[in-house]
Amino acid sequence: MEFFCSKYNPQIKLSSKDILETSLEINEAFAPILALETTDLTDLSNLSPEEILEISENISFDFAPKAANNRQKFVLLPVDPHHIHAYWNLSDYLPDNRKNSASKDQLTLRVYSEADQKALTETSSWIDAPINSARSQQNIFLPNRTYDISYSASIGKHDQDDRFTAFAHSNSIHIPLGNVMSKPIEENQSAFKSIPEITKVNRTIPLVLKQSSSGQNNN
Amino acid sequence: MKTGFLSLILHAHLPYVRHPEHESFFEENWLFEAITECYIPLINVLDRLQTDQIDYCLTLSLSPPLISMLGDDLLQTRYLKYLHKLIELAKKEVIRTKKKPEYQKLAQYYLYLFQHTLDIYQNQYKGDLLTAFKKHHATGKLELITCAATHGFLPLLNISETAVRNQINNGIKTFKENLGVSPTGFWLPECAYYPGVEILLSEARIDYFFIDNHGITNASQAPKNGVYAPLDCGNGVAAFGRDPDTSKQVWSSQEGYPGDHDYREYYKDIGFDLDFDYIKPYILDNEIRINTGIKYYRVTGKDLPKELYNPAKALAKAQQHAQDFINKRQVQIETLNTTMDRPPIIVAPYDAELFGHWWFEGPHWLESVLRLASEPDNNVQTLSCSDYLKQQTTHQVATPSASTWGDQGYSSYWINDSNAWIYPFLHQAEAEMEKLASDLEDLTITPLQNRALNQAARSVLLAQASDWPFIMKSGTTTEYAIKRITDHLARFNYLHDCIRKNRINERHLIALEIMDNIFPTIDFRDYNPKKAK
Numbered sequence: 001m002e003f004f005c006s007k008y009n010p011q012i013k014l015s016s017k018d019i020l021e022t023s024l025e026i027n028e029a030f031a032p033i034l035a036l037e038t039t040d041l042t043d044l045s046n047l048s049p050e051e052i053l054e055i056s057e058n059i060s061f062d063f064a065p066k067a068a069n070n071r072q073k074f075v076l077l078p079v080d081p082h083h084i085h086a087y088w089n090l091s092d093y094l095p096d097n098r099k100n101s102a103s104k105d106q107l108t109l110r111v112y113s114e115a116d117q118k119a120l121t122e123t124s125s126w127i128d129a130p131i132n133s134a135r136s137q138q139n140i141f142l143p144n145r146t147y148d149i150s151y152s153a154s155i156g157k158h159d160q161d162d163r164f165t166a167f168a169h170s171n172s173i174h175i176p177l178g179n180v181m182s183k184p185i186e187e188n189q190s191a192f193k194s195i196p197e198i199t200k201v202n203r204t205i206p207l208v209l210k211q212s213s214s215g216q217n218n219n
Numbered sequence: 220m221k222t223g224f225l226s227l228i229l230h231a232h233l234p235y236v237r238h239p240e241h242e243s244f245f246e247e248n249w250l251f252e253a254i255t256e257c258y259i260p261l262i263n264v265l266d267r268l269q270t271d272q273i274d275y276c277l278t279l280s281l282s283p284p285l286i287s288m289l290g291d292d293l294l295q296t297r298y299l300k301y302l303h304k305l306i307e308l309a310k311k312e313v314i315r316t317k318k319k320p321e322y323q324k325l326a327q328y329y330l331y332l333f334q335h336t337l338d339i340y341q342n343q344y345k346g347d348l349l350t351a352f353k354k355h356h357a358t359g360k361l362e363l364i365t366c367a368a369t370h371g372f373l374p375l376l377n378i379s380e381t382a383v384r385n386q387i388n389n390g391i392k393t394f395k396e397n398l399g400v401s402p403t404g405f406w407l408p409e410c411a412y413y414p415g416v417e418i419l420l421s422e423a424r425i426d427y428f429f430i431d432n433h434g435i436t437n438a439s440q441a442p443k444n445g446v447y448a449p450l451d452c453g454n455g456v457a458a459f460g461r462d463p464d465t466s467k468q469v470w471s472s473q474e475g476y477p478g479d480h481d482y483r484e485y486y487k488d489i490g491f492d493l494d495f496d497y498i499k500p501y502i503l504d505n506e507i508r509i510n511t512g513i514k515y516y517r518v519t520g521k522d523l524p525k526e527l528y529n530p531a532k533a534l535a536k537a538q539q540h541a542q543d544f545i546n547k548r549q550v551q552i553e554t555l556n557t558t559m560d561r562p563p564i565i566v567a568p569y570d571a572e573l574f575g576h577w578w579f580e581g582p583h584w585l586e587s588v589l590r591l592a593s594e595p596d597n598n599v600q601t602l603s604c605s606d607y608l609k610q611q612t613t614h615q616v617a618t619p620s621a622s623t624w625g626d627q628g629y630s631s632y633w634i635n636d637s638n639a640w641i642y643p644f645l646h647q648a649e650a651e652m653e654k655l656a657s658d659l660e661d662l663t664i665t666p667l668q669n670r671a672l673n674q675a676a677r678s679v680l681l682a683q684a685s686d687w688p689f690i691m692k693s694g695t696t697t698e699y700a701i702k703r704i705t706d707h708l709a710r711f712n713y714l715h716d717c718i719r720k721n722r723i724n725e726r727h728l729i730a731l732e733i734m735d736n737i738f739p740t741i742d743f744r745d746y747n748p749k750k751a752k
Binding site for chain 1: 239240242307317709712713716
């Protein structure tokens with residue numbers, strides 16, 4: 001192996017590998033950090049990152065979205081060919097104490113196809129689901145069919161003669177014909193969910209790029 | 220002789236992650252990793268194809284958040300810092316592995332790779348990768364398209380047409396402002412189509428979009444040519460269907476190419492494998508182990524001890540897989556030509572971040588596919604969907620079926636027990652934004668009010684990103700996703716409140732403008748539903 005000697009101290013001999021490693025160590029420790037010319041975004045406002053953070057945190061705390069403030073009345077959303085999702089907030093109309101009320105006051109969510117709705121008095125092919133809160137959300141299972149269809153829904157109650165009186169109406173949604181390949185979604189009605197509490201932001205799971213949109217991983 | 224077409228589409232998207240309120244922020248690494256592993260390798264591929272004068276065609280969808288982040292000064296500077304740190308680690312690895320030549324060879328390989336990346340980023344493109352994409356677009360070989368403003372999941376925003384229209388129009392506007400051209404194609408986020416969205420796409424002068432296979436096969440009329448020719452939605456906008464075979468060959472974790480035993484193993488990274496004190500300066504907060512990007516092993520096989528990665532062997536395998544892919548397309552085209560009334564087009568869309576990040580050799584595979592397809596002795600020609608529409612001017616008219624490319628094929632990944640709670644809030648914010656715009660119609664407003672209103676519209680869009688419900692369902696960085704969506708909703712609530720009360724605190728507004736600086740030319744008036752009528 002070839003050695004290089006220092007002209008100042010011939011006792012020190014270095015191989016080319018030694019020289020390479022020394023060079024890399026120096027580079028590692030002392031390389032200048034190159035940076036693009038950049039705009040200091042806080043120049044315009046004299047706001048430091050700490051001040052921006054404080055403003056952000058105060059706003060997040062004081063103006064956090066609250067379910068109680070939601071004024072969307074009754075909305076249907078498409079999930080898949082066998083399910084729709086409904087959420088409603090009828091607090092303005094009703095006290096939120098229906099849960100334990102007598103059966104005659106039982107709220108009903110009635111889903112009908114657009115065609116059925118037009119012929120409401122002549123057909124009984126709607127789907128009724130009892131609901132137990134003036135503010136809630138749930139999935140609704142749809143019957144099998146052989147065609148695309150649009151659905152809308154109402155929330156109301158049955159009177160003493162079992163006539164249905166609706167007092168809230170949803171939007172209309174289109175549900176395609178098709179099959180889902182996995183397990184069916186449960187028809188779980190849940191209380192209008194509060195926002196999950198955040199204990200510590202994003203410092204627990206060191207995950208890089210999000211997974212594929214199509215829900216698959218590789219390797 | 221070329222008798223059929225292959226349209227390769229890469230959809231490049233990351234959520235808008237930019238945190239000037241912090242000195243550094245871990246989730247910004249999503250962008251930095253993607254630049255290092257995906258976008259610069261892709262640019263390298265395009266540069267080599269151009270140098271070698273290869274006749275290819277590729278479509279790249281750039282999402283507006285990604286476009287904004289790639290052009291952002293703060294993130295450009297932070298990326299350089301990230302890259303220098305990576306180079307520092309690679310140099311340390313060269314020294315650490317000096318007694319293990321086979322590892323040292325790989326360490327040197329990574330060092331070269333990162334230094335080359337720095338050279339491309341800093342010296343060749345001056346930190347602005349959009350110029351690279353513009354350059355290749357100008358050759359006519361790279362078709363650039365875009366998607367919705369913040370990748371909003373349109374079927375679940377569709378209780379308001381204005382919401383969907385603003386997602387589409389602000390996306391296209393961002394694209395035009397940054398790329399200097401109008402897109403002819405549109406990537407529906409998550410390929411989520413619902414009947415009627417084509418009307419808004421037509422308004423925005425979009426010629427075509429993509430949907431999953433079952434969106435075509437379950438269309439209102441049985442498709443005569445399956446997914447191998449587009450459907451005209453009835454208003455001249457064409458829907459191209461994803462080919463299931465090409466999808467499976469690349470995506471499938473069991474049968475797909477990326478699972479090959481010679482390819483680099485994603486899940487064995489020195490960030491997790493090496494001594495804690497050694498790796499500490501390169502992990503999260505010097506505390507939590509993370510992927511660094513330096514990986515020494517190959518997939519090897521299930522339940523087997525991992526063997527050392529061999530880049531040359533892996534690249535040879537990528538070449539083989541590219542040949543296999545082209546061979547299969549040739550057979551597919553031959554078969555399709557016996558039944559179709561026009562040349563078939565095989566549409567193969569993928570997430571751009573698969574190539575290089577999850578599948579390290581993916582860019583090399585892509586380059587080989589494009590080179591092989593350009594050879595005259597096979598029947599496959601790469602083509603963009605816009606060029607196909609120029610060649611074939613009439614199409615079967617039918618309405619595609621509502622569908623997505625997500626798990627189970629519909630919307631359930633984005634609305635389920637983990638994330639359904641967000642929709643009442645998103646819809647409420649949208650409704651309030653529309654009411655604000657409507658109430659202020661024809662009223663004179665001050666410049667400060669105008670800024671606050673535009674910032675409120677930005678907050679609505681940022682809250683609507685499909686990434687947040689996606690992450691909540693996948694269970695990865697759930698707390699971050701929840702924090703982001705609630706922060707944007709809170710920012711909207713704050714702005715709405717101070718606009719209504721006419722008590723706008725400019726200092727607070729500036730803080731919000733600094734944090735959420737996307738869509739600089741947004742106009743809140745577009746949220747007035749009457750404006751579109």
